[in-house]
Amino acid sequence: MKILFLGTCAADYSPALKTVFKNCFDKDARRSSSVLLDDRILIDCGEHTLESLFIAKVDIRKITDIVITHFHPDHFKPDSINKILEYSENKIRLWVREDAVTSLIQGVEVVKMTPYVTYSLRDDLKVTGLKSNHDENSFPQILFFEDGEKRLLYALDGAWFVNRTFYWLSDKRLSLLVLDATVGDIVGDYRAAEHNSLPMIRLLIPSLKTICAIFEETKVYLSHIAPSLHKSHTETEKIVENDGLKIAYDGLTVEI
Ligand SMILES: [Zn+2]
Numbered sequence: 276m277k278i279l280f281l282g283t284c285a286a287d288y289s290p291a292l293k294t295v296f297k298n299c300f301d302k303d304a305r306r307s308s309s310v311l312l313d314d315r316i317l318i319d320c321g322e323h324t325l326e327s328l329f330i331a332k333v334d335i336r337k338i339t340d341i342v343i344t345h346f347h348p349d350h351f352k353p354d355s356i357n358k359i360l361e362y363s364e365n366k367i368r369l370w371v372r373e374d375a376v377t378s379l380i381q382g383v384e385v386v387k388m389t390p391y392v393t394y395s396l397r398d399d400l401k402v403t404g405l406k407s408n409h410d411e412n413s414f415p416q417i418l419f420f421e422d423g424e425k426r427l428l429y430a431l432d433g434a435w436f437v438n439r440t441f442y443w444l445s446d447k448r449l450s451l452l453v454l455d456a457t458v459g460d461i462v463g464d465y466r467a468a469e470h471n472s473l474p475m476i477r478l479l480i481p482s483l484k485t486i487c488a489i490f491e492e493t494k495v496y497l498s499h500i501a502p503s504l505h506k507s508h509t510e511t512e513k514i515v516e517n518d519g520l521k522i523a524y525d526g527l528t529v530e531i
């Protein structure tokens with residue numbers, strides 16, 4: 276599986292995206308969170324996703340599926356999805372949680388995902404939506420992908436894991452975990468029931484190891500970083516190094 280990070284920001288974007296970093300990626304001027312799987316499957320399509328696809332020189336015509344984690348504007352922008360439909364050579368499938376409303380998008384095949392039910396994205400790739408601890412009005416789900424050999428959990432947006440999701444992850448031995456790390460090294464932030472902070476992640480990781488959701492070979496990348504709640508990318512990398520964690524950045528490719 277090849278994972279390209281198109282955006283790794285929470286919703287507090289740098290004003291420099293409109294000026295100096297208009298046509299390029301920068302580790303400290305992150306765009307709205309989104310990733311591309313195996314060059315064809317887009318996870319989320321928010322504020323800057325179209326821009327990021329152009330900067331990363333992705334062949335947009337090859338996109339076949341768009342999977343939406345939830346309906347906050349940094350993850351779901353109908354205009355951008357409609358533009359991708361114009362470029363695409365394929366009949367695009369739009370994957371959303373079963374109760375989500377998608378009337379703003381026409382000309383796609385909408386696939387409604389029942390939580391904890393596994394669907395075939397392609398012959399060798401399956402996806403399961405898991406309940407997330409996030410604003411329930413945004414129909415949130417975190418996404419588990421498996422291709423027979425490797426397993427990816429894209430866990431944003433959300434704080435901790437809800438009970439059923441946590442135990443569902445038992446023995447999954449993830450190859451890659453992408454975790455919400457909106458809040459920096461701060462104790463007492465009010466967002467503790469919708470986003471993770473670094474201290475929360477430090478508590479969570481050993482428990483995920485205990486239930487064998489992750490193991491020593493799991494790569495863990497933090498994403499959905501709020502620049503206003505974190506230090507610079509380089510400083511944050513150093514802060515989490517001792518915890519065995521990595522910070523995702525726009526334009527990063529991870530192969531598992
Ligand atoms: Zn978000």
Ligand SMILES: [Zn+2]
Nearest residue numbers: 345347409432
């Ligand atoms: Zn959100």
